[in-house]
Amino acid sequence: MKLTVIGPWGGYPKLNAASSGYLLEHNGFHLLIDCGSGIVSKLPNILQPEELDAVIISHYHPDHIADIGVLQHARLIQGYLGKKVPSLPIYGHSLDNYEFAKLTYKEITSGIAYNPEETLAVGPFHVSFLKTEHPVPCFAMRIEAANKVLVYTADSAFKEEFIEFASGADLLLCECNFYGNQNGQSAGHMNSIEAGRFAQQSQVKQVVLTHLPHYGNVDQLVSEAAAEFSGRITLAKELETIKL
Numbered sequence: 001m002k003l004t005v006i007g008p009w010g011g012y013p014k015l016n017a018a019s020s021g022y023l024l025e026h027n028g029f030h031l032l033i034d035c036g037s038g039i040v041s042k043l044p045n046i047l048q049p050e051e052l053d054a055v056i057i058s059h060y061h062p063d064h065i066a067d068i069g070v071l072q073h074a075r076l077i078q079g080y081l082g083k084k085v086p087s088l089p090i091y092g093h094s095l096d097n098y099e100f101a102k103l104t105y106k107e108i109t110s111g112i113a114y115n116p117e118e119t120l121a122v123g124p125f126h127v128s129f130l131k132t133e134h135p136v137p138c139f140a141m142r143i144e145a146a147n148k149v150l151v152y153t154a155d156s157a158f159k160e161e162f163i164e165f166a167s168g169a170d171l172l173l174c175e176c177n178f179y180g181n182q183n184g185q186s187a188g189h190m191n192s193i194e195a196g197r198f199a200q201q202s203q204v205k206q207v208v209l210t211h212l213p214h215y216g217n218v219d220q221l222v223s224e225a226a227a228e229f230s231g232r233i234t235l236a237k238e239l240e241t242i243k244l
């Protein structure tokens with residue numbers, strides 16, 4: 001598995017950057033995890049939007065779905081220009097019918113509801129879900145292929161169930177929207193200390209902190225989390241690729 005960070009920012013994108021979006025590849029299959037603002041602009045650094053094989057969405061906040069509409073337009077227009085562009089499956093939960101309906105657009109994309117109680121097969125990946133603590137329904141994902149495990153928390157305050165869900169993961173892509181002296185509970189986000197503690201308790205091999213805040217010195221998130229976690233810990237960085 002190969003994970004490339006496309007958008008590391010929480011809430012909205014920084015100048016010339018993108019909010020939540022991650023490209024996961026295995027055996028030539030390209031899965032985009034979340035599709036926030038700026039993702040369609042940044043993705044062609046790695047591959048063209050019409051080359052995606054599937055998209056999976058954690059929840060329907062704008063910083064995770066803002067570019068779904070423009071992704072649909074990109075594939076529509078490339079089709080008009082003569083490229084062969086197959087219909088793209090976009091997996092999302094169906095707990096919000098209004099937002100779920102927007103995942104389907106003409107023959108260009110088709111929204112497919114995942115059942116969070118079951119494991120979902122997407123190309124070579126097997127995805128299981130955990131409902132997170134967030135103001136709207138949101139699902140963390142445990143994604144497995146070739147005996148490697150990526151866990152993506154999506155957006156969430158810390159919850160005990162995360163520890164088992166992420167147990168032994170090769171890579172934990174952990175949201176960290178708050179500094180250690182802040183309480184993210186009511187906003188539905190984790191702080192750096194909670195992220196580090198959670199990683200330690202789950203015995204994950206490596207942590208990448210993401211959904212980063214727009215203020216303060218984000219390097220501080222790493223030092224605070226590293227005080228709790230003994231493994232490798234870094235910040236999500238645009239276009240950085242991590243091989244599992």
Ligand SMILES: [Zn+2]
Pocket residue numbers: 059061134155
């Ligand atoms: Zn959110």
